[in-house]
Amino acid sequence: MIAESRNLTKVYRGKQVVSDVTLKLRGGNIYGLLGPNGCGKTTWMKMMTGFVKPAKGEVIFDGAPWTYRAKSEIAYMPTEAFFYDFMKVASVGKYYKDFFEGFDEEKYEELVRKVGLDMDMKVRDLSTGMMAKLKVIATMSRKAMLYLLDEPLNGIDLKAREEIVDVILMTVSAKNVIVISTHLIEEVESFIDNAVFMKDGKILREFDTETLRMQEGKSIADLYRELM
Ligand SMILES: Nc1ncnc2c1ncn2[C@@H]1O[C@H](COP(=O)(O)OP(=O)(O)OP(=O)(O)O)[C@@H](O)[C@H]1O
Numbered sequence: 001m002i003a004e005s006r007n008l009t010k011v012y013r014g015k016q017v018v019s020d021v022t023l024k025l026r027g028g029n030i031y032g033l034l035g036p037n038g039c040g041k042t043t044w045m046k047m048m049t050g051f052v053k054p055a056k057g058e059v060i061f062d063g064a065p066w067t068y069r070a071k072s073e074i075a076y077m078p079t080e081a082f083f084y085d086f087m088k089v090a091s092v093g094k095y096y097k098d099f100f101e102g103f104d105e106e107k108y109e110e111l112v113r114k115v116g117l118d119m120d121m122k123v124r125d126l127s128t129g130m131m132a133k134l135k136v137i138a139t140m141s142r143k144a145m146l147y148l149l150d151e152p153l154n155g156i157d158l159k160a161r162e163e164i165v166d167v168i169l170m171t172v173s174a175k176n177v178i179v180i181s182t183h184l185i186e187e188v189e190s191f192i193d194n195a196v197f198m199k200d201g202k203i204l205r206e207f208d209t210e211t212l213r214m215q216e217g218k219s220i221a222d223l224y225r226e227l228m
Contacts, residue, residue: 001024001025001026001027001063002025002026002027002061002062002145002146002176002177003025003048003059003060003061003062003074003145003146003177004022004023004024004025004059004060004061005021005022005023005025005044005047005048005057005059006022006057006058006059006060007020007021007022007056007057007058008020008021008022008044008047008048008054008056008057008058008059009021009054009055009056009057010040010043010044010047010052010054010055010201011055012043016055016201017040017043017201018040018043018044018047018054018201019040019200019201019202020056020057020202021040021044021057021198021201021202021203022057022203023196023203023206025146025177025179026177027145027173027174027175027176027177028172028173028174028175028176028177028193029172029177029178029193029194030168030169030172030177030178030179030180030191030192030193030194031177031178031179031180031192031193031194031195031196032179032180032181032182032185032188032192032194032195032196032220033045033179033180033181033182033196033198034181034182034183034185034188034195034196034197034198034220034224035181035183035197035198035199035228036183036199036228037183039198039199039200039201040198040200040201041150041181041198042078042079042150042181044198045076045148045150045179045181046076047059048074048076048146048148048179049071049074049076049148050066050068050070050071050074051076061073061074061145061146062145072100072101072102072144073143073144073145073146074144074145074146074148075100075139075140075142075144075146075147075148076139076148076150077135077136077139077147077148077149077150077152078150079150079151079154081131081135082135083095083123083134083135084123085122085123085124086122086123086124087122087123088119088120088121088122088123089112089117089118089119089120089121089123089134090119090120092123092134092138093105093108093109093112093119093138093141096108096138096141096142100142100143101143102142102143103141103142103143104141104142104143105141107140107141108137108138108141111137111140111141111167112137114163114166114167115133115137115160115163115164115167116133116163117130117133117134117137128155128156129156129157129159129160130160132152132153132154132155132156132160132164133160133163133164133167135152136149136152136164136167136168137167140167140168140170140171144176145175145176145177146176146177146179147171147176147177147178147179148179148181149168149178149179149180149181150181151181151182152164152168152180152182153165153180153182153184153187153188154182154184161187165191168180168191169191180192185220185221185224186221188220189209189219189220189221192209192220193208193209193210194206194207194208194209195207195208195209195212195220195223197223197224197227197228199228204227204228205223205227
């Protein structure tokens with residue numbers, strides 16, 4: 001197992017926005033963290049990365065309680081755009097290389113080409129879909145054991161979504177685990193290995209998608225509609 005969320009809880013203004021979230025993240029898997037806006041997905045991801053301190057519970061990473069050492073092995077992609085306008089696609093790669101040990105420049109260059117970007121493009125000239133692709137490829141070019149992608153498919157067209165999914169599938173291996181948060185269930189149904197339904201800060205249900213299809217003969221979207 002790569003990481004574990006043990007009873008993670010966060011309270012804002014007296015309200016539990018994440019409540020007792022316990023989840024084991026096993027290597028070689030893509031997890032879909034599925035739930036409506038405001039259900040606590042981002043707050044949970046920020047606790048996993050160490051950006052937000054839990055009120056209760058702990059993160060176990062690679063067999064030991066979370067320490068700052070874990071930060072270099074956790075690649076978190078927030079929903080906000082986080083590059084400077086004046087940067088070029090090439091300088092985003094250099095910036096990442098300076099910040100993150102093990103950033104794979106060759107992989108970055110390959111992914112830039114694969115998703116149809118260009119090293120000379122300026123961040124300020126990128127469309128929404130291009131920016132979404134840039135965020136994902138920069139994050140996925142980091143060497144990490146845990147990738148946390150917050151809403152990577154929101155607000156972009158079908159082709160850009162497919163390219164992003166390809167990059168995610170190219171990156172997953174037995175040595176890492178990828179978590180994608182989204183409320184776009186149909187978009188992730190075909191490629192996630194595990195679905196985690198989250199509502200009002202709690203995990204309602206977690207299952208592996210293969211078992212769901214075989215045993216219950218249902219799609220994730222069907223079950224989501226029933227339970228949420
Ligand atoms: N820093 C903060 N201070 C106060 N309340 C917060 C803070 N961050 C998040 N919240 C509240 O916590 C709840 C969960 O928010 P969170 O962003 O984790 O949900 P989410 O599932 O990621 O939603 P979205 O998809 O809209 O980002 C929301 O009600 C939000 O308003």
